[in-house]
């Protein structure tokens with residue numbers, strides 16, 4: 001800011017010195033008595049040249065300084081707009097369009113950048129200094145009314161231009177949903193689904209949809225811009241007329257002999273400087289930046305207000321929980337914005353040190369139950385207790401650290417094998433003994449032996465020396481991550497479809513070791529594979545939003561209910577005669 005303001009002060013000094021130089025020329029040429037000597041004139045010229053060079057250098061220095069600051073600023077903004085979304089322990093805010101829109105605005109897409117706004121602030125200040133300074137020059141040397149007229153016209157037109165832009169921003173704000181969709185499609189094409197797009201021949205569809213969404217997002221902005229253009233041309237013409245009128249007045253005064261050459265030579269550039277000082281662009285950019293800044297500052301408050309999280313209490317020692325059990329008491333749940341209950345008056349007890357299996361058809365709500373257990377969502381009705389204490393009263397961060405899980409869509413970090421495993425408990429990242437143990441338990445020791453850089457191999461082919469694992473290998477990595485967390489002291493182990501991608505041998509190994517792996521923790525296993533489920537200490541069947549059957553494998557078979565029906569159906573398929581199409585499909 002200092003450099004930008006210095007630049008405009010030097011610019012005015014150039015104007016003043018130029019006036020002095022031009023005014024002195026006739027006297028110096030004529031060597032008129034009382035006129036400036038050649039020596040003094042040379043000093044004056046030298047001063048003009050020096051100031052001019054200094055003025056020319058300031059933008060370059062300013063640019064370097066602002067580039068350095070900009071990098072820091074972009075990093076700071078990046079943190080401020082992602083951290084508030086990462087901080088909450090629950091996840092409902094990530095599905096709230098108001099929050100997502102606000103983040104989008106804070107990110108400042110389409111040029112509404114906070115960094116750009118701040119980058120323009122020095123130039124806006126500099127143009128204000130030029131405006132005031134040049135107006136003073138015009139006032140002192142020529143006419144105060146003319147100076148006032150020019151300043152008034154400049155500010156008025158700048159204000160009007162700002163209003164036009166503000167309307168444009170308002171239109172833009174209303175269209176972030178289409179822009180988000182366009183963004184999603186772009187990423188889909190570039191990164192997320194290259195194989196499916198080709199297999200299903202979707203590239204044409206994708207491009208069309210992207211163009212459609214993008215255009216829909218920006219069409220109202222363009223319409224507003226088109227309407228603004230007419231007014232922009234008119235304001236530009238008016239501004240030109242005001243400046244032209246002022247210069248005409250200077251010319252007339254000069255011709256009438258009322259204004260000496262020095263004053264003329266100073267006033268004309270000063271008038272032009274006032275014209276240039278109409279920094280509509282700067283105003284717009286700063287305004288845009290401020291809009292983004294407001295959204296960024298409002299983001300944490302809006303999230304906290306719309307998705308309040310109870311303050312963590314230290315009354316309960318979460319580190320040893322659950323010592324007795326986790327209970328779902330009359331729990332009902334529906335997702336935000338939905339009008340369907342996924343869980344309805346559900347009662348379930350998961351005892352500490354017990355391996356509990358949960359089965360149910362697709363969409364029964366098994367994964368939803370896990371999300372509630374982890375505190376990602378709160379029950380709409382009823383409560384979940386841990387050793388008798390309501391989960392809502394616990395320090396959610398500490399509780400979530402107690403849970404180790406393989407979720408269905410587990411993360412595949414494009415990092416080393418070690419990182420992928422120790423992320424289960426980063427605070428124990430150096431615990432090589434546990435690492436070796438979980439490698440054996442999960443069966444990834446075999447996988448690691450086959451990798452070019454062993455544990456250090458990056459699991460992403462786009463990196464130098466990186467490799468891609470198969471679905472089953474990734475699943476073992478996820479299992480290792482969860483087990484690492486258990487070795488680090490987690491008290492609840494959730495395995496959501498841990499065998500879905502495993503081959504028969506790996507699945508058999510998992511089944512064989514299952515009770516050993518889950519001993520000492522409260523574990524919840526969700527699987528459609530009865531080979532895995534049947535080994536659990538207890539099995540619960542989830543249907544119609546509640547637990548409809550509860551018992552051991554043998555007990556449930558004896559009950560001859562839903563579990564028995566599902567089990568027999570699956571078992572039958574494995575023993576169908578070799579000629580049947582089902583059996584061939586299974587073999588395949």
Ligand SMILES: Nc1ncnc2c1ncn2[C@@H]1O[C@H](COP(=O)(O)OP(=O)(O)OP(=O)(O)O)[C@@H](O)[C@H]1O
Nearest residue numbers: 335336338342360361362363364365366367368369
């Ligand atoms: N974020 C969400 N918003 C709204 N509805 C959701 C959301 N996630 C899941 N649902 C719905 O909740 C219901 C239960 O889903 P859930 O994933 O818990 O089932 P599941 O028993 O784990 O199924 P599967 O065996 O197929 O994995 C489904 O009808 C699903 O459409």
